[in-house]
Amino acid sequence: MNIKPLLDASPAIQLHVAAAALAIALSAAIIIVRRGTPAHRHVGRAWVTMLAIICISSFWITGMNGSNYSWIHLLSAWTLLGLTQAVWAVRSGNIRAHKYAMISTMVGALLGAGFFAFMPGRMMNAVLFG
DSSP states (O other): OOOHHHHTSOHHHHHHHHHHHHHHHHHHHHHHSOTTSHHHHHHHHHHHHHHHHHHHHHTTOOOTBTTBOOTHHHHHHHHHHHHHHHHHHHHTTOHHHHHHHHHHHIIIIIIIHHHHHTSTTSHHHHHHHO
16 A cells, blocks of 8 residues: 555545545445434435535546546536435435435445546555555
8 A cells, every 4th residue: 555646646636535435434334324313314414425525526636538527527427416316305205216316326426436446547546556
């Protein structure tokens, strides 16, 4: 493990990675806590906040495509829409839609984007493997 690439990275990348690390921990917590309890709501709000920070900070991160946005920024926009849908659903009392939106967002945003973050040539690959 080599943390130097992360320490040398821009503040946007550092914020992005810190929020992602917290979101991963909160994902485990949200799965463990009983649904509908105050603990679930508190952890859920923190998780949504972390994902919003991840998505918003990504718009200050470029490099895969020169200084332009890449396809992964579409995932950030899609995730923000999914979070909005999930919050709207739970506030409307549609727990089924809330559950589907949150699970989809968790799988797509954290696992999907996380997979690409650790691909060879990416900074997180250098941090973890190199």
